[in-house]
Amino acid sequence: MNITNSSNCSYPVHSPYPGGVLNVQINSALFDENKEGIKVGQGLHLVCRSGFKNVNLISPIPLSSKKIQLDIVLNNKIIESIPVINKEYRESRITITDNDMVSPPKEVLPRIKLEASIIKAAKNINSFSNYFVLPMKMPTKGIESSEFGVRRFINGAPRNRHTGLDIAAPEGADVYAPLDGVVLLSEEFFYRGNIIYIDHGNGLISSFSHLQKSLVKKNRKVKAGDLIGKVGKTGRVTGPHLHWEVSILGTTVDPKLFLRAIN
Ligand SMILES: [Zn+2]
Structure with a gap:
């Protein structure tokens, strides 16, 4: 603890x-x-x-x-x-025409499995930090296009819940670190495209997916507000946006709870 x-x-x-x-x-x-x-x-x-x-x-x-x-x-x-209050989360139904992204070809399955285990390990890192400077800053300027928790259906079939906050922004828009931390991962993954994971300490991890590019390497220390990447549409997406995820002690929660303005 x-x-x-x-x-x-x-x-x-x-x-x-x-x-x-x-x-x-x-x-x-x-x-x-x-x-x-x-x-x-x-x-x-x-x-x-x-x-x-x-x-x-x-x-x-x-x-x-x-x-x-x-x-x-x-x-x-x-x-x-x-x-525990009951919270109604919205349903979202989207159509993806690239069949490889809906049902990935068999040869990609080992890669997807490996990436899922790397993500799980990253989310469970719990490095001690003696000081927290919350709230976080918004990692990019844009329009919120899908909130945390949405019940998603792709081509009519139920999928995993939406575990991040989507911010629609033009390709190439700046992405900033929302809080001080250390870069855990800077990679290209099948579903998430170009990703960055940052360890903020005390079990608090945030990640940024579908980037056009990452501007930081693993182990780099970042400060809140540092430029870390650019918004893109890599991985499984319907358009350019930032998928921002926050987890605490391995459990993904709503990133908005870490921001000053809650709406
Ligand atoms: Zn998303």
């Missing part, structure tokens, strides 16, 4: 629904005496400290979660129960 300091522990915004996060403040005295005996929500959490009196417990809620309440348990006693 990571304990990190921040000037503002109210990010990510408390949003107790599948695809959101628990962000609950508790008295730090309670926490300090029992820091090994505390369990939050689905099991994984990080601790944000912004002062002496209180700490925030932050825990992601998977999109697939069916729980109706999440408990904060201290030494086997429930100290708080948070009801």
